[in-house]
Amino acid sequence: MSCRVRTLVKLGSIILFACIVSTLSDTRLIQGHNQNLGEALQFLREYDSEASGMCFRVSSAQWRYSTNMTDYNKRRMIEEQMIRAKFEKLSWKKAITFDWTRLPDPMTRRQLKMLATNGRASLPDEKYNEIHHLISEMKEMYNSVRVCPYNNKDNRYCDLVLDPDVIRLMEHSRNPGELNHIWKEWHDKTGPPVKNKFMRYVQLANQAARMNGFSDAGEQMKHQYEDDHFEFELNETWEKLLPLYKELFTYVRKRLLGKYGSEYIREDGPLPAHLVGSISGQDWNGIADLMMPYPAVKNIDVTDELLRQGFTPLRIFQMAEEFFTSMGLKPMPPEFWRNSLLEKPVDRKVQCTASAWDFCNRMDFRIKECTEVTMDDLVSVHHEMSHVQYYMSYADQPYIYRDGANPAFHEAISNAIRLSVFNPHHFHRVGLFNNNSETYETNMNFLMTMALNKVAFIPYALLVDQWRFHVFRGGIQTMNSAWWDLRLRYQGIVPPAARNERQLDAAAKRHVIADIPYTRYYVALLLEFQIQEALCSAAGHTGQLYTCDIYRSREAGRILSEALKLGRSRHWRDVLRTITRGKQDRLSADAMLDYFQPLLMWLRIQNRAEKVIGWTTHKEDTSLFQPLLYKSSASAQSLYLYPLIAVIALKINLL
Numbered sequence: 292m293s294c295r296v297r298t299l300v301k302l303g304s305i306i307l308f309a310c311i312v313s314t315l316s317d318t319r320l321i322q323g324h325n326q327n328l329g330e331a332l333q334f335l336r337e338y339d340s341e342a343s344g345m346c347f348r349v350s351s352a353q354w355r356y357s358t359n360m361t362d363y364n365k366r367r368m369i370e371e372q373m374i375r376a377k378f379e380k381l382s383w384k385k386a387i388t389f390d391w392t393r394l395p396d397p398m399t400r401r402q403l404k405m406l407a408t409n410g411r412a413s414l415p416d417e418k419y420n421e422i423h424h425l426i427s428e429m430k431e432m433y434n435s436v437r438v439c440p441y442n443n444k445d446n447r448y449c450d451l452v453l454d455p456d457v458i459r460l461m462e463h464s465r466n467p468g469e470l471n472h473i474w475k476e477w478h479d480k481t482g483p484p485v486k487n488k489f490m491r492y493v494q495l496a497n498q499a500a501r502m503n504g505f506s507d508a509g510e511q512m513k514h515q516y517e518d519d520h521f522e523f524e525l526n527e528t529w530e531k532l533l534p535l536y537k538e539l540f541t542y543v544r545k546r547l548l549g550k551y552g553s554e555y556i557r558e559d560g561p562l563p564a565h566l567v568g569s570i571s572g573q574d575w576n577g578i579a580d581l582m583m584p585y586p587a588v589k590n591i592d593v594t595d596e597l598l599r600q601g602f603t604p605l606r607i608f609q610m611a612e613e614f615f616t617s618m619g620l621k622p623m624p625p626e627f628w629r630n631s632l633l634e635k636p637v638d639r640k641v642q643c644t645a646s647a648w649d650f651c652n653r654m655d656f657r658i659k660e661c662t663e664v665t666m667d668d669l670v671s672v673h674h675e676m677s678h679v680q681y682y683m684s685y686a687d688q689p690y691i692y693r694d695g696a697n698p699a700f701h702e703a704i705s706n707a708i709r710l711s712v713f714n715p716h717h718f719h720r721v722g723l724f725n726n727n728s729e730t731y732e733t734n735m736n737f738l739m740t741m742a743l744n745k746v747a748f749i750p751y752a753l754l755v756d757q758w759r760f761h762v763f764r765g766g767i768q769t770m771n772s773a774w775w776d777l778r779l780r781y782q783g784i785v786p787p788a789a790r791n792e793r794q795l796d797a798a799a800k801r802h803v804i805a806d807i808p809y810t811r812y813y814v815a816l817l818l819e820f821q822i823q824e825a826l827c828s829a830a831g832h833t834g835q836l837y838t839c840d841i842y843r844s845r846e847a848g849r850i851l852s853e854a855l856k857l858g859r860s861r862h863w864r865d866v867l868r869t870i871t872r873g874k875q876d877r878l879s880a881d882a883m884l885d886y887f888q889p890l891l892m893w894l895r896i897q898n899r900a901e902k903v904i905g906w907t908t909h910k911e912d913t914s915l916f917q918p919l920l921y922k923s924s925a926s927a928q929s930l931y932l933y934p935l936i937a938v939i940a941l942k943i944n945l946l
């Protein structure tokens with residue numbers, strides 16, 4: 292880890308201490324004795340070529356399966372993934388023979404460190420296979436969950452799937468009984484069946500992390516941000532965003548209270564999870580119709596105009612390509628147009644979630660999207676193509692650096708581009724929207740739509756991994772109460788019914804059981820606005836940040852391309868410095884606050900008469916999820932004994 296001596300001298304002993312700690316934390320990581328630079332370079336050359344080839348084979352097999360979901364293609368994909376897992380293990384074994392902290396070349400050090408510290412290859416073969424197997428089993432179980440419809444007493448047609456059935460019901464039903472039922476069904480069917488597997492996964496992930504020199508798997512996940520003090524920035528930015536979140540929350544509660552009444556919501560209390568428009572409660576887009584500041588004013592939607600102008604999926608992709616070339620970035624290569632899947636095929640089953648693909652051979656990049664001619668898909672094609680721009684920009688880097696600057700960067704860049712595209716000014720410039728219809732009211736409606744998506748998401752994006760870190764640190768006996776404790780503390784959300792430790796409500800979120808870290812979404816959310824602000828300033832934008840569109844700005848394109856081509860070869864703080872022309876190297880809430888400033892003003896006026904901005908927590912809220920022995924007169928002794936009792940109870944399947 293680098294240590295900036297000039298800062299040390301200026302800021303004195305506190306920073307000096309911090310620096311020694313981070314240097315120490317590198318030496319505690321696993322490493323061998325070989326200090327021969329020539330051998331290290333030779334190993335990295337071989338690794339680069341083999342890993343690129345392996346990536347091509349796995350991506351090709353994954354692509355074949357995702358675009359033609361047959362059993363045969365699935366088997367082939369799993370076979371390739373297993374070959375890659377073996378290769379990763381061998382590469383790790385070789386990488387840790389080097390005494391990489393002592394090698395003189397910083398780039399060699401960086402690459403070896405990445406190889407030695409990421410992943411779980413440190414586990415013995417049996418356990419390495421076991422954890423992979425556990426994760427895929429949990430994903431299979433999650434995908435096979437089927438939910439019974441409301442008022443279906445004989446359980447005959449329990450065939451509702453998450454996407455689209457559960458998602459749609461949570462968005463569109465306004466019947467609290469039905470919402471409660473679906474919410475409970477989903478949580479009761481996703482959590483308890485995977486609980487034992489999840490606990491074993493935690494144990495194995497921790498073992499792998501410890502063998503890599505970390506105290507637990509949470510510490511290993513945080514290490515991806517290459518900064519021992521990164522958590523401080525997470526908390527600092529959250530505190531700055533909290534007032535904005537509370538204003539939105541208060542306004543949403545008032546409207547929900549008006550809709551459902553005090554039987555469901557206390558006027559100063561938290562929100563029940565089943566009434567916020569999504570099964571996870573992570574965003575509140577689903578209840579946008581109840582929340583519009585000016586419901587009589589039509590919201591921006593260019594779908595009709597796209598249809599009127601005869602757009603096709605192909606034309607949407609060409610329009611997205613022109614967005615990037617207008618800024619001086621590269622067009623999509625011929626392989627992209629030849630191999631991408633732009634529309635849903637009629638002759639086979641495909642996995643329709645939009646995604647962007649890098650085949651790791653420096654020329655084959657693709658998008659898979661079952662595009663329809665709608666505003667949403669127009670925006671999402673721009674988002675996916677931003678990922679491809681990133682892939683193309685860092686294609687000349689060694690394989691290990693062909694990635695976002697940190698785990699959040701890819702999504703942050705694509706979402707920053709989306710801010711320019713999903714924007715009345717941009718739609719006007721590309722001939723899809725008549726900006727005569729833009730008024731104060733349409734702008735507030737627009738910002739509310741964005742806030743229900745982005746502002747509502749802030750605490751959830753942070754708390755998922757706060758929970759995971761707690762579990763990895765040893766909080767396995769109180770997993771469910773810890774989950775709800777965090778959801779109440781950060782989001783002000785409570786379950787619609789009592790929960791206990793038999794359940795595992797965090798497992799209702801796919802990322803938890805699929806072993807996908809979540810801090811990246813919090814970081815991406817903030818970076819997205821920081822990047823947009825920086826590119827807008829380069830583009831010479833004046834006026835409100837939410838009206839900025841970097842389309843046709845060569846200067847914004849130049850800066851973007853300079854940052855993207857670095858991939859992961861440099862610390863993300865250096866990449867952020869490149870994008871912001873030296874102004875920023877920390878995570879900051881300021882740009883996001885600036886973007887939503889006009890809405891914050893409006894919300895403050897709406898909430899003037901509210902007694903509580905945010906929520907108060909009563910016993911009736913916490914008693915919904917506290918572990919059995921916490922309830923009422925829990926003595927110090929019973930609290931102390933609880934973990935022990937829970938372990939015994941789990942063993943005999945009582946909990």
Ligand code: X8Z
Nearest residue numbers: 571573644702752800802812
């Ligand atoms: O998982 C995703 C993307 C893929 S990176 C669809 N997201 C998170 C989620 O759905 O929970 C995007 C927003 C957060």
Ligand code: ZN
Nearest residue numbers: 674678702705
């Ligand atoms: Zn994306």
